[in-house]
Amino acid sequence: xxxxxxQVYDTRFFVEHFYSSDNDILAxxxxxxxxxxxxxxxxxxxxxxxxxxxxxxxxxxxxxIRTNMIKDDFRCIDVDSRISxxxxxxxxxxxxxxxDSLIAATVSELNAVxxxxxxxxxxIKEIKTRWII
Numbered sequence: 611x612x613x614x615x616x617q618v619y620d621t622r623f624f625v626e627h628f629y630s631s632d633n634d635i636l637a638x639x640x641x642x643x644x645x646x647x648x649x650x651x652x653x654x655x656x657x658x659x660x661x662x663x664x665x666x667x668x669x670x671x672x673x674x675i676r677t678n679m680i681k682d683d684f685r686c687i688d689v690d691s692r693i694s695x696x697x698x699x700x701x702x703x704x705x706x707x708x709x710d711s712l713i714a715a716t717v718s719e720l721n722a723v724x725x726x727x728x729x730x731x732x733x734i735k736e737i738k739t740r741w742i743i
Contacts, residue, residue: 616649618717619684620726621659621709623742628676629667638742642725643683652684653716655709687716706730 627639642648657677664673689697693715700718701711710730717724717737724731727741 615647616651616720616722618651618653618687618713618720618722618724619656620713620724620728620731621656621663622726622728624656624660624676624680625663626742628664635742642742649722650684651687651716651720651722652680653687653713654689655712655716657681657686659709687720689716693719700734700736704730704734706734 623639623642626635627643630636630639643650657680660680661673661677664676687693689712693712696718697708697712697715700706700714701708704711706714707730710728713726714724714731714734714737716722717731717739722738724737724739725742726732726739727743731737732739
């Protein structure tokens with residue numbers, strides 16, 4: 611699938627980038643991050659999920675460093691009333707977790723492509739997704 615310029619990165623991308631032991635996956639995430647043609651955005655929901663995961667796996671210092679790296683390199687999108695309402699509609703229709711529905715709603719509002727392999731998000735027909743493989 612050809613890459614659209616607007617990309618919203620799901621939590622799964624960051625998990626693979628920072629925690630994968632697969633050198634092929636790491637090469638793909640690094641290549642993705644270095645592509646200047648992509649408008650890289652992230653929902654604050656994905657930041658929350660990734661920060662929490664790092665707190666559990668690596669501690670607060672690592673969580674802060676990694677989250678700040680993402681904030682520096684990505685445009686962060688807050689949840690506003692439009693995203694909140696759209697997320698509720700998606701959540702009801704697909705019976706998915708709130709975080710995934712808000713990330714999907716962000717993708718929808720930005721008319722972007724979500725970079726994820728999460729089946730909760732991939733199965734949403736109203737948005738486009740792609741994965742790094």
